[in-house]
Amino acid sequence: MMKYLFGPVPSRRYGRSLGVDLAVPKTCTLSCRFCQLGPTPHTTVTRTAIPDIDAVWAELREWLAQGNTADYITASGSGEPTLHLHFGDLLRRVRDETDCRSLLLSNGSLFFLPEVRRDACVADVVKVSLHAWDQASFETVNRPHPSLRFQAILDGYRAFRETFTGRLDVEVFLIPGVNDRDDQAGKIAALTASFAPDSVTLNTSVRPPADSSITPCSQERLEALLPLFGPHAHLGGKEPQNVTMTYSQEALVGLVERHPVSLSSLAATFEKTEDELRALLQPLLERGDIRLFPAVGRLFVGGGYAARNK
Ligand code: SF4
Secondary structure (H helix, E strand, O other): OOOOEEEEEEEOOOEEEEEEEOOOOOEOOOOOOOOOOOOOOOOOOOOEOOOOHHHHHHHHHHHHHOOOOOOEEEEEOOEOHHHEOOHHHHHHHHHHHOOOEEEEEOOOOOOOOHHHHHHHOOOOEEEEEOOOOOHHHHHHHHOOOOOOOHHHHHHHHHHHHHHOOOEEEEEEEOOOOOOOOHHHHHHHHHHHHOOOOOEEEEEOOOOOOOOOOOOOOOHHHHHHHHHHHOOOEEEOOOOOOOOOOOOOHHHHHHHHOOOOEEHHHHHHHOOOOHHHHHHHHHHHHHHOOEEEEEEOOEEEEEEHHHHHOO
16 A cells, blocks of 8 residues: 555546645645644644655655656645645656656645745746735634734745746635635636646645635636636536546555545546446445545445545
């Protein structure tokens, strides 16, 4: 069983993405209300060298040596990858020693640090997030570490855009009654435009959120707000179903290890009916490797960290 790698995960935008988990579960600067990993026990801004980056790289090199491949090697996982002091080293090794592209999935909260921006510049694609328009809304949606300042993060995004030559994507997560009014979304859209991302993805809760009181935005509401974000905006919508994989227990566990996935999405990924997939899941359920649980009106499969924290 892989310790630091998970997937490859099928992604609507990034194809087959091999996740590299650089965070000790769950280490994050934020405790977002919509987080699918559950609440953050203690938010932190202290960057560390754990896990050992050489051990991470050794596992990745072995995976590639076995003939495996992915469209992207993605720094992400059970928390915020830029909390790792050496995430840039991983990105450099992917660039210099593999044929894969690199993707950094970050909440962006440490982009006020020049050293984080410098290392993030090594990635082929960087995806950051913006769900708020001022300090108060940032605290409501993202429940950040007390030291984090919304304006400094935004300034960091603008400085990053000036030097980063790769693709910069932004995710905006919309929560009914919290940040989805026209004026609220309009302010987020204007701030997003101020650092000129290559694309904006509007998302809402399609997976079990940390705060069970939040609900998803309707498709109609998302479509109504989309034009505010300009021509490069699109709806993230449902979970990706355009990448298929051959079923194996290891592939299934790899997919749900860090993030729960709906049963229907997994069935589509493995080209099975839901009944066929349920039968295949039975031995994994009996061993306790995964669990099934209802959330946001659907049935989800979780494993590892996701299962233990539901
Ligand atoms: S959604 Fe991402 S940034 Fe927010 S708490 Fe979860 S891991 Fe951290």
